[in-house]
Amino acid sequence: xxxxxxxxxxxxxxxxxxLGFVLLAVLLVFTKYITHQxxxxxxxxxxxxxxxxxxxxxVTGNLCPDLCTAHSIIFQECLNYRKGKRVILAExxxxxxxxxxxxSHLHEYNSMIAKYTNEEGKVVTSQPDMAxxxxxxxxxxxTMFQEDATYSTVRETVRKMWNMPWEHHETMxxxxxxxxxxLLQQEEYLLMQYFKGNKHFPKIYGSCGHFYVMEYTPTGDTxxxxxxxxxxxxxxxxxxxxxxxxxxxxxxxxxxxxxxxxFYTEPLHLCDVKNKNYGVSEDLTIRAIDVxxxxxxxxxxxxxxxxxxLHEKRRL
Numbered sequence: 001x002x003x004x005x006x007x008x009x010x011x012x013x014x015x016x017x018x019l020g021f022v023l024l025a026v027l028l029v030f031t032k033y034i035t036h037q038x039x040x041x042x043x044x045x046x047x048x049x050x051x052x053x054x055x056x057x058x059v060t061g062n063l064c065p066d067l068c069t070a071h072s073i074i075f076q077e078c079l080n081y082r083k084g085k086r087v088i089l090a091e092x093x094x095x096x097x098x099x100x101x102x103x104s105h106l107h108e109y110n111s112m113i114a115k116y117t118n119e120e121g122k123v124v125t126s127q128p129d130m131a132x133x134x135x136x137x138x139x140x141x142x143t144m145f146q147e148d149a150t151y152s153t154v155r156e157t158v159r160k161m162w163n164m165p166w167e168h169h170e171t172m173x174x175x176x177x178x179x180x181x182x183l184l185q186q187e188e189y190l191l192m193q194y195f196k197g198n199k200h201f202p203k204i205y206g207s208c209g210h211f212y213v214m215e216y217t218p219t220g221d222t223x224x225x226x227x228x229x230x231x232x233x234x235x236x237x238x239x240x241x242x243x244x245x246x247x248x249x250x251x252x253x254x255x256x257x258x259x260x261x262x263f264y265t266e267p268l269h270l271c272d273v274k275n276k277n278y279g280v281s282e283d284l285t286i287r288a289i290d291v292x293x294x295x296x297x298x299x300x301x302x303x304x305x306x307x308x309x310l311h312e313k314r315r316l
Contacts, residue, residue, distance in 0.1 A: 043078035043088050046104040050209050059209030060175040062163045067208050096216040102186045106210050109182040130171050144190050161193050163206040182210035188292050200256045202287045217279025217287045248284040256286050266297040
């Protein structure tokens with residue numbers, strides 16, 4: 001009997017210890033999740049600060065009036081992790097859109113405006129002329145697209161990247177320079193704007209300061225049968241057409257893969273392939289909605305020079 005009671009007591013201690021370990025593990029995972037999730041207040045504060053910068057004429061953009069004056073772009077939800085880029089779901093004129101920025105605050109980007117202290121001890125700012133601005137802008141373009149663009153090409157690319165009227169003979173305001181320069185430091189924005197019009201990239205509607213506003217395309221488990229048996233993507237998919245819709249998506253993926261090799265002078269490698277990085281439009285077209293880890297052939301080879309391995313295996 002004593003031996004049996006000891007055995008029972010040992011079992012109870014073991015079960016209690018196991019339950020305690022499981023509860024501790026769950027608590028740690030939950031705490032880590034909460035710690036890394038951005039909060040609604042953080043996202044709202046980032047947008048409030050952006051609008052304050054706009055009111056002070058420090059930033060500009062074609063959608064600043066909608067966001068900060070008319071308030072027609074309405075915050076819905078923060079979607080990013082705290083350590084990742086800022087991703088905000090919003091509603092604009094009855095449709096959903098995504099606001100993105102690599103960083104929450106303008107001061108986290110390199111500034112185009114030089115600051116120095118004059119002989120009187122006052123801090124003075126100096127704005128570069130357009131020739132200097134375009135020369136500086138040329139660097140991220142060369143890094144991204146692996147070509148040494150001419151001055152005229154840089155001007156045309158800048159016009160393509162900027163969603164406001166600008167002619168090459170005009171001098172940009174400080175607010176325009178700072179806003180555009182912050183956008184050009186974001187490789188995802190560079191890539192999506194350069195290839196705007198391609199059906200496999202979401203539309204970019206415009207920007208305000210360092211934030212850009214893009215088309216909302218839900219993610220979901222892109223080719224999972226569950227996606228088509230439940231109305232998980234804004235009611236786009238309906239039961240009874242599962243295989244037809246899946247076939248359309250598969251063909252869309254194949255078209256996208258072909259485009260990666262042909263829509264530029266070099267093949268484009270996508271090195272972070274996972275479901276949440278791809279969205280599905282209303283017409284069942286695959287959209288690459290997160291292309292932070294996208295490199296052209298030459299850059300991809302440079303990145304992999306030390307390992308002897310290209311990212312080919314991780315490509316679509």
